Amino acid sequence: MRFHWFLPTTGDGHAVRNSTIRLGTGGVTSPTRPATLGYLAQVARAAEATGFTGVLTPTGSGCPDPWITCAALTQHTDRLKFLVAFRPGFVLPTLAAQQARAFQEISGDRLLLNVVTGGDPVEQRAYGDFLGHDDRYARTDEFLDVLRRSFSGERFDFTGRHYRVQDAGPTDPLDPAPEIYFGGASAPAERVASARADTYLMWGEPPAMIAERIERVRSLAAGQGRSVRLGIRLHVIARDTSAEAWREADRLLSGMDPARIEAMQHYYARMESVGQARMAALHGGSPRALEVAPNLWAGVGLVREGAGTALVGDYDEVARRLQEYR
Amino acid sequence: MTELLLRLPTRHGPPTGLGPVPRDVRADHYGPLERLFQTGRAAETAGLGGVLVPHDPLGEESWTVAAGLLRHSRHLRVVAEFHPGFATPVYAAKMAVTLQRFSAQRLGWRPALDGDAAEHAAQGDFLSGPDRYRRADEFLTAAKGVWTRRPFSFEGRFYRVLEGGFDAPLTGWAFPRVYLSGTGEEALELSARHADVHLLGPADDIKAVRAELAGRSARWGRDVELGVELSVLARDDTAEARADAGSDAGPHWEGFAGLGHTLPSGLVGSYDDVAALFDDYARRGVRTFSVEALPALPEAYRLGERLLPALAEQEQARVR
Amino acid sequence: MSVDFYWRIGMHGDQRSLRERAESRGDWAPHVAGSITPALRGGAPDGYAYIEHMADVARAAESAGFYGGLMPSFPFTDDPWAAAAMLARETRTFRFMVAFQPGFLNPVHAARMAATLQRASHGRVVYNVITGGGGPAQLWWGDEVAHDDRYARTQEFLRVHRGVWQERPFDFDGRFYRVEGGALPDALAAQEFPEVYFSGSSPAAIDAAGRHADYYLSWLEPFGALAEKFAAVRAHSAATGRTHRFAVRAEVVARATEEAAWAEVRRGFEAADTAALRAGRSGDSVGAARSRAFLGGPVNGYRDLEVAPNVWGGFGLLRGGPAFGLVGSYQQVAERLDELIALGVDSFILAGVPHLEEAHRVGEEVLPLLRG
Known part of the structure; x- marks a missing residue:
């Protein structure tokens, strides 16, 4: 079993940190501990010293960008891995592959990717993304396809519904390529997870509810000759x-x-x-x-x-x- | 395997005034020792074995500099030169074990026994002659004693310890590699008893010292390696090196003081010339080269990128 | 008036809590279940050394608003000079209060060490001059000088130390030290002389403090006793013409409620070896003897060690080190600290276990409540 800790990039304190989403009433409260780089480095170093494999960063409109935050933190740690969360819809897979390559280089291969498809239509639209729920997962599926090809080191063309690239791919394979973590509880999400993810990540539902999901994803993956690791948050x-x-x-x-x-x-x-x-x-x-x-x-x-x-x-x-x- | 140490310049230069160009003069957390730490990192990056931090009453204090260098490097050996009168042997051992624990055992010790009487008096030290060696012997004996044994008691002329010795986890760490020097009888006997490396000047009679030291150290069941401490000015070709030295002198040159070096004697020549001379020392049993080359930061890269490959070639040729 | 708050950097590991007396951080007790940082993980060296944790504690205290940290020195600890020199560049404003016994260092070399460390740290070195608790530990260090003579030596040490730094060239011919023409080079002498914290409860100590200390430092005691001690130092310094500032060291257990704070102490007390409570030590420290003397009467439960409201005298059982500390709600601890400030305390060295987490807690919950 591997254990990861959470990186409180929106701030920390002794209360449950409220949603960072701006709502009609009761705005975003300021944290008692601001997430300065110095503080985040402390949390990361504590997680590292106490034996955690890595740390998860949140993504969303109220969070600092995980790529940049984690890249900075690699320089304050030695072996801790960073589970960088990002929304595939907002960045080209080819560019994400390039970012992953740079991250592996400067961190000594300590990148893990957490692919978050997004579930709040208001937030998605605020980012400029107007796809519906199922289409978003279809796009994630294509995204991960292109991303994996970009890691392979082979030149490739791709024509899909959401992405089209020509003569893409760097000259060298990315080795090791980052493991891909993926979350999503809907049927389309389970299909993408079983086809593309290394680790299927679930929020902490009661064991009986989790068991059903595990069974479905495992059998979907087995149908494609794959196996998927399972993670819980x-x-x-x-x-x-x-x-x-x-x-x-x-x-x-x-x-x-x-x-x-x-x-x-x-x-x-x-x-x-x-x-x-x-x-x-x-x-x-x-x-x-x-x-x-x-x-x-x-x-x-x-x-x-x-x-x-x-x-x-x-x-x-x-x-x-x-x-x-x- | 040859060990190449670079001597760091720890004496303060004249204060650099602000020129007429407007500059950002806000204080930051980079202090005046930054240059030394950078030089240490340059030596590490360039693949040198380590650095020597000299004891200089007019320069930065060597233990403090060594501690910073160890913290800001990963592989570099850091040899701190110090006067044995600076602290009690127990306290010196205590400081050293902390540095060893926190640096993966990269600290070296270079007890400094030379220096003139006025300089020592200004440091509050009035020992002279053979007593300096006796005190150094007691210092190293007591320091090694508390390092390796518990309980350890010691009764000497200069130091006394009762039921001393470290407890875990301060135990089990390698004692700092000890570098000593000198050609007199007391110096050789001290090295025979305590040195891992005995450093000589470039013109000393290496053969004679080697034989003498071998005989003396065998009596203590020990083995002492030989090193040479010298200045180096190496360039792409001999003519360029001579031009930079400002002298037509041959490859062995005594004029380094004129270039601001502390060590007046050393070698001038092309990388191949200097490598060949190093190899000549190596054939006579020298394993460590403690080198002064200035300015130290660019010279660290020069030695790593130019001299080390030339040395490796010489070494391979010798083995063949 | 500004008050300086220091924290403590543990120099021999740390405990998970006060409830169990076992160092589980650092390599002091690698066999304690849950011990972290033994530098081995999965059987292989992981490149970790205890200095990493010390750096984290320093940064935690710095970000929690502490002015600096005390680095104590004992036979079983790592050395604070060496550790401070390694950490100098890893904090920006946080000061390193180095505890040392002057007898172990040559005063001229020590001046060079300190001035170089001032350069490396931009003037963030503070001295905690200790003259030694005596007993077997002094001979462990190789020091045979008797109690009152040690204070005389400390005075000479500081005299020479300051002389070669500020009165160059400096000559001195004393009982313990002799120097001719001692002088720091210009670049080192240009550094500020570190502030001196000086402790010791005996007349010899108070005399030495009167001449050389910037801060007279005492362990926490019942406030009346502290006030008497400060008065004695004030009377002495009036005679020497030097004004003094006062500093107090205290352990702190502060929680959201008073009950939670005492529950913490109670659990530690119940797990502790209380037989050692009345056992004296063989040292000649007057301070340690004073601490024991406040514990009158039989000790049947942890609250018997509460010698004044929120002042608890059993910390030696839970961790070792100073006996007295403050226990209570955030508000109560803040009120007691305010009372100490009213007594004339200008500087505090606080500490809580575990040091990293408690630095954040005390910085966030207690210090903002002070009225000053």
Whole structure:
């Protein structure tokens, strides 16, 4: 098993960091710890020293660009890998391949790619992307096809619905090419994952819900003679005792602004993301009954988009739950 | 394998005034030692084995410079020259073990025993003659003692330790590689007992010292390598080297002081000339070359890019 | 008036928390479960040395708003001079307070070391001059000079040190040192002489501090006792004509609530070897003896060590080092620090375990509450 940590590029603090999405009510709060390069370097070095394989960076309109942030952090670490998140729709695959090549060079091959197709139509349109949900995944599929060919070192032409390139590709293969992580819970997403991804990444749903998805993706991949590694994205509140951990969850909950919780429900409703819908369904916007499976707390998702669950418990409990997902 | 060390210039130049051109003079975190750290990195990049940080009462202090150099390099050996009177042997060993732990064991020691009486008096040191060697012997004995044994007790004329010695994790690290020098009897006996490398001047009788040292060190069950410490001015061809030296002197030249060097004697010539002379030393058993070449930063690249390949060729020819 | 807040850079690893006394950071206890940074990972060297963690703690404290960090020195620790020289370029404003015993260094060479480090760090060196707790540890270091003589030596050391730096050329002929024509070269002498923090509770120490210290540094004690100590130093310095500033070292356990802070201490206390509580040490440190003397009466539970509100005397059990520290809510700890400032304290050296995380916590939660 590999463990990655999270790089809080939008800031850090002792409360659940609110969504960085601008909503009608309750604007973006400023973090108690600004994400200066110095602070991020500390987090990265701590993750490195304590044995994590890499760190994930968030992407979105409210985040600093992960390519640039991670490139800077490679110079403050020695062996930590960087799971750079990006939206395929916003950059040409050939250019992304060139960025990956430069990143491998300056970091000593420490790049992992996290391909995020995007699930909020408002945000997508703000970026200038007007494709619908299923078309976006079709584009991601083509994107990854072109990206992989660009790593191969062979000249190639490509004509698809979304990309067309002629006489493309650098002269040398990129070795090692970065591993590709991919998330998305819809049927089109599962199809792309099974065909193109090295690791299929899921937000932390209860084990039973995860199991169904794993089965589907595995069988889809097997049908194409592939296998896909599986990854899960969870927050963790682990303490010496279970009681302490739950006290901490309560504290986080009591710090959440009810207006913000309310606003986030409207936000989730507008989203096209199947994964986000599954997350939102776990808590239904209610702070009550948030322990949706043993030690799995859905409170984070009340005010924050994306991965919205945390494992809460003492160290043994959390370790056992992690084993269950395995 | 030949070891090539570059001597760093740690004496302060005249302060550089601001010229008439407007410049950004805001303070940043680069200090006046930056040039030395850069030179260390140049030596590392150019593939030299290490650097010697001299003890110079009028220059930057060598331990502090060495610590920075170790932190800002990965492979470079950093030999700190110091006066044994600067600290107690236990404290010197303590500082050294920290540097060893944090640098993958790249520290070297060069105890400096020479210097004139006035200079020593200004440093608060009034020992003279053979006593300097006796104190150095006690210093190294006690430092190695606390480094390798627990408990370690020591009763000497200059130092005393009771139930000393390091505990884990300060134990098990390599003692700094010790470089010593001199041709007198006391110097040779000190080297026989403590040196890993004994450094000679370019004109010393290497054969005689080698024989003497071999006999003395065998009595202590030790083996001491030989090194030469000298200035170098090497260029693409002999004429260019002579022009830069401003002298028609032969390949062995005593005039380096005129170029601002600390070591007055050394070699002038083409890379091939100098490589051949190095090889001549190597044939006589010399394994370490501690070189002064100025200005040190560009010379580090010059030595790495030009002299080292020429040396490798000589070495291959010799092996064949 | 501005108050300087220093943090501490642990020189022999760190603990995960005060609840269990085992160094799990650095290579001091590689066999402790969960120990990180033993420089081996998967059986292979990973290029990690403890200096990396020290650098991280320094940067954490710097970004949390601390002015600098104390780097203590003991037989079992790494050496602060060497470590500070390695770290000089890795912080920008954070100062390195180097603890050292003058007896172990030649005062002229030490001046060159310090001035060179001032150049390397843009003047961020601070001295914590310690004269030694005596006992077997002094002979471990190879130092045979007796208690009061050590203070006399410290005075001579600082006299010579300052002389070759500021009164060039400098001659001196004393009991311990003799110098003729000692002088730092111009570029080194141009550096600022480091601020001197000086500790010691004995009359000899207070006398030496009166002559040479910028800050008289004391471990935290019940506030009344501290006030008396400061008064003694003030009376002495009135006699010598030197004015003094005061500094206090304190461990800190600050939490969102008072209950949470005491729960932390209670758990550490319950896991600690309390039999050692009343055991004296064989050193001749007057400060250590004073600390023990405040613990009157039987100790049946952790709260018996609370000698004044929020002042707890059991830290020696949980970590070693100074006995007294502040325990309480963020607000309470801030109030106690404000009371100390009112007593005349100009500078604090605070510390919490684990040092990296607690630097952020104290910097973010406690220091902003101070009224000064």
